Amino acid sequence: MRPSQNYNMDKNTAVIILAAGKGxxxxxxxxxxxxxxxxxxxxxxxxxxxxxxxxxxxxxxLGHKHEEVKNILPPGIKIVLQxxxxxxxxxxxxxxxxxxxxxxxxxxxxxxxxxxxxxxIRQLLTHHRQSKPAATVLTVTTDEPSGYGRIIRDKYSSISxxxxxxxxxxxxxxxxxxxxxxxxxxxxxxFGALRKIRPNNAKKEYYLTDxxxxxxxxxxxxxxISIKDVHEVLGINSRKDLALANGIMQKRINDRLMQQxxxxxxxxxxxxxxxxxxxxxxxxxPFTVIERDVKIGRFxxxxxxxxxxxxxxxxxNTVVGNFIEIVRxxxxxxxxxxxxxxxxxxxxxxxxxxxxxxxxxxxxxxxKNITVIKDRAFIGSDTVLVAPVEVGRGAKTGAGSVVTSxxxxxxxxxxxxxxxxxxxxxxxx
Numbered sequence: 001m002r003p004s005q006n007y008n009m010d011k012n013t014a015v016i017i018l019a020a021g022k023g024x025x026x027x028x029x030x031x032x033x034x035x036x037x038x039x040x041x042x043x044x045x046x047x048x049x050x051x052x053x054x055x056x057x058x059x060x061x062l063g064h065k066h067e068e069v070k071n072i073l074p075p076g077i078k079i080v081l082q083x084x085x086x087x088x089x090x091x092x093x094x095x096x097x098x099x100x101x102x103x104x105x106x107x108x109x110x111x112x113x114x115x116x117x118x119x120x121i122r123q124l125l126t127h128h129r130q131s132k133p134a135a136t137v138l139t140v141t142t143d144e145p146s147g148y149g150r151i152i153r154d155k156y157s158s159i160s161x162x163x164x165x166x167x168x169x170x171x172x173x174x175x176x177x178x179x180x181x182x183x184x185x186x187x188x189x190x191f192g193a194l195r196k197i198r199p200n201n202a203k204k205e206y207y208l209t210d211x212x213x214x215x216x217x218x219x220x221x222x223x224x225i226s227i228k229d230v231h232e233v234l235g236i237n238s239r240k241d242l243a244l245a246n247g248i249m250q251k252r253i254n255d256r257l258m259q260q261x262x263x264x265x266x267x268x269x270x271x272x273x274x275x276x277x278x279x280x281x282x283x284x285x286p287f288t289v290i291e292r293d294v295k296i297g298r299f300x301x302x303x304x305x306x307x308x309x310x311x312x313x314x315x316x317n318t319v320v321g322n323f324i325e326i327v328r329x330x331x332x333x334x335x336x337x338x339x340x341x342x343x344x345x346x347x348x349x350x351x352x353x354x355x356x357x358x359x360x361x362x363x364x365x366x367x368k369n370i371t372v373i374k375d376r377a378f379i380g381s382d383t384v385l386v387a388p389v390e391v392g393r394g395a396k397t398g399a400g401s402v403v404t405s406x407x408x409x410x411x412x413x414x415x416x417x418x419x420x421x422x423x424x425x426x427x428x429x
Contacts, residue, residue, distance in 0.1 A: 012104030013055045013125060014187070016095045019043055019111030020063025020082040025238045031065045033111035034072070035242055038249045039273030039292035041072055042236060045114035045249075052118050053125070057102060059095040060111075069111075087205025088181070093194045099187065105129065106185045108208065112236045115248055116182070120227055127225050128184035134220035135189065135212060137162070138182040142230040148178035149209050151224075159222040161213035166203060177226075179209060180233035189215060249274075257284075270303075279316065297333075315350070328368075332375065344368070345387065349375035355399070357382040364405070374411070398423075 023032025033043035050058055051074075062069050063082040070079060078098045082091045092108060099106070105128055107121070120138070128136035137159060139151050145165075150172050152161040162179045163172045193211040216222055227233070236242050253274065254267040261280035264270045270284050273292035278284070282296055285303030290296075294308050297316035302308065304322050311328035314320060318331045321338035329343050332350035337343060339356035345368050346360045358379050360371040369387035373379065377391045380399040385391065390408040397403060398416025409415050414423045 011054065011056045013053070013107060014057040014059070014099055014102050014104065015050050015053075015055050015107045015109060016092055017043075017046060017050070017058065017060045017109050017111055018088060018091050019069055020061050020066075020085060020091050021112070022064040022085065023112070023237065026242075027239070031069050032236065033069060035236070037114050037236075037242070037245050037274075038253060038271075040275070042114040042245070043069070043072060043111040044274075046109055046111055046116070047072075047074065047077075049116060049118055049121065050109070053121065055107075056104070057099060059098045061091045061094050063091075087199065087203070088208035089194055089197055089206030089210060092190070092208055093206070096191050096194075102187060104187060106187045106190055108181070108183050108185070110181055110235060113180075113182070113233055114236070115232050115234055115245055117232055120232060121182075124182065124184055124225055127223060131221070131223045132186075133223040134186050134215045136184040136223040136225065137212065138180045138233070139177055139224050139226045140180055140228070140230045140233055141177045141226065143176060145173075145176045145178045149181075150175040151177040151179055152213075154216075158216075159212065159224055160216045162209035164207060164209060178230075180227075181208075181235065182233065183208070183212075185211075189220060193218075285322075346371040346373065348373040349377065349393070351375055352377045352379070354379045355381035355383060359384045361386045369405075380416075 019033045021032055026032050034041045057078065059078045059080060060073055061080055061082055063085055066081055080094045080098050082094050124136060124138050147165050149162045149164045150168055151159060152163055154160040190211060193214045196214055197206055197210040199206050212222060231248055234241060234245055236245055250271060253272050254264055254270060257278055258264055262278045263283040266286040269286040270288050272290045275292045276290050276294045278296040279298035281298055282300040288303035288306045290308045291310050293310045294312045296302065296314045299317045300314050301319045306320055307325040309327035312326045313330040315331060315333045317334045319336045319338060323340045324337060326343045329346040331337060331348045334350055335348055335352040337354040341354055341358040342360065344360050344362040352373055361384055362368050362371065371385050371387045372390040374391060374393040376394045378396040380397045380401060382400045383397045384402045386403060386405040389403055389405055392409055392411035394412040395409045396414045397420060401416050401420040402418045403409060403415065403420045415421060416423055
């Protein structure tokens with residue numbers, strides 16, 4: 001969700017976002033960080049998180065299909081490339097030149113952790129800033145630590161290292177405190193240690209976690225904070241992870257809308273995309289899909305079994321009923337579109353009635369065309385409107401009519417038939 005405020009973090013903080021990975025377990029041609037969570041690339045949530053803090057610099061480390069990933073990055077983010085995917089340590093090392101001249105705290109984040117909350121990062125940064133250690137690690141305890149790096153502690157319960165799952169022995173695998181991967185570092189300590197680490201592990205990669213072990217051996221202080229919700233730091237590595245993240249993010253979106261005065265009859269079956277705006281006293285019925293970039297006014301009714309795609313705008317008091325798809329269209333105030341319709345690239349005025357089975361045929365095989373239905377128009381059941389076409393104010397179409405392209409219907413007239421023709425009985429001269 002979008003950050004609602006800027007937190008008063010000092011300018012002595014830089015962020016490195018790691019987004020270079022291929023995501024082999026996703027089995028996809030799409031870069032992992034571009035897979036959508038609630039209709040939005042997962043990386044977008046991390047970018048919003050960073051935007052909420054006033055940091056000095058943000059560096060994105062890209063790699064696999066970097067040109068595609070770069071397209072969603074906002075201005076002001078420094079981009080560096082990891083040419084060979086040789087682990088998180090190597091990825092962070094690529095950001096050193098981009099941080100030349102910077103001194104202070106470096107926060108390492110990941111482009112595949114969209115559920116991370118700003119409150120957690122605020123706590124992590126505050127603790128690190130106050131304690132001034134070499135590193136502050138974000139940890140969490142879970143009953144299912146498999147796949148995650150384990151936190152190793154010394155006899156004084158201080159963090160002495162992190163062992164990745166593939167390199168852990170049986171004892172280490174029994175540890176249920178895990179590394180989330182999100183760590184604050186003193187910049188000089190971080191890059192000094194990165195120059196010393198070696199790929200002595202099962203995957204022959206440079207692990208960022210090896211920096212923690214090295215700093216501990218050098219007598220540097222390692223701090224930590226722990227969180228309770230393991231799902232918040234879920235790294236998405238598979239389609240199963242993606243589905244889990246979608247469900248968690250969907251609950252957050254639906255909860256926020258209900259707190260703002262929207263009725264969602266069954267939150268478990270309302271699928272609402274990131275960035276959707278819904279006015280107070282509107283009702284979303286079950287099995288409704290609302291994609292991103294949709295705006296719904298006040299006192300509207302949507303669903304059940306409705307699909308509102310990107311670019312849909314519903315003005316106040318609109319009713320959009322069951323088994324309807326709407327895309328790139330504006331529906332005016334008090335207009336009814338209640339049953340079995342497809343409305344695409346259409347502008348509908350206020351107080352109109354769109355009958356059951358209405359279809360706007362917006363695509364002619366070459367391009368999408370616009371349909372205009374003006375105020376108080378009455379579109380009969382099973383009407384097909386072949387765009388581009390315009391239906392005038394107060395005009396009517398008979399049931400089963402086909403209004404062909406560019407044969408506009410004048411104000412206050414009635415047309416019917418295939419193709420639709422003006423009826424002499426419409427009372428007009």
